[in-house]
Amino acid sequence: MTSTDSGSTPKPPAKDPWELPDVSDLTVGVLGGTGDQGRGLAYRLARAGQKVIIGSRAAERAEAAAAELGLGVEGADNAGCARRSDIVIIAVPWEGHAKTLESLKDELAGKLVVDCVNPLGFDKKGAYALKPEEGSAAEQAAALLPDSRVTAAFHHLSAVLLQDPAVEQIDTDVMVLGEVRADTDIVQALAARIPGMRGVFAGRLRNAHQVESLVANLISVNRRYKAHAGLRVTDV
DSSP: OOOOTTTTTOOOOOTTTOOOOOOTOOHHHEEEESSHHHHHHHHHHHTTOOOOEEEEEHHHHHHHHHEEEEETTTEEEEEHHHHSSSSSEEEEOOHHHHHHHHTTTTTTOOOOOEEHHHHHOOOOOTEEOOOOOSOOOHHHHHHHOSSSSSEEEEOOOHHHHHHHHTOOOEEEOOOOOOOOEHHHHHHHHHHSSTTTTEEEEOOOGGHHHHHHHHHHHHHHHHHHHTTOOOOTTTTT
């Protein structure tokens, strides 16, 4: 008797993890887009052909930064940026993370949110990781934005390389975390829009603290070797 005869249904073949969606028509908002990291991400994504809006607390500041970047980038206040975007990258300083997200809860409802904030402290010994009460910046975002689809990615990128127009590609992997595969697939595909980058699924949000914390180690690497270090995951 075959499995079909016995009434069981054959399992469909496993999905290829590198089969990612087309995200070229999605608008990406970058909250904190006037800071180094946010500005660099906005520049790289726009240079790759993505529609990008950068947000700031002051619309005039965002508009001025967008004009400097060119490439069709637009500027708006944070609320306007969130409303007009399909995907919203959170690149604000850690100190203002919770307050910013609390103020944008309604505008971010239903949006795919990508948190790239690294909670860090600095003293005479250098950078060190902080652990938020929720476990990580990404988990804090998920707690504050219950109606959003929160993921975490883009933590380990050098702002210097991102903003340098002479750099054609950035040789690094982007660790992507989240609860829903369809969402992490979108973020992986977005990362892959930037030449040299690859998005790699790295677990659920409960694992975000380790990824955020690793930035402290990369800062130490960069200072010792005067580099702009990134990460590569081998054998995948």
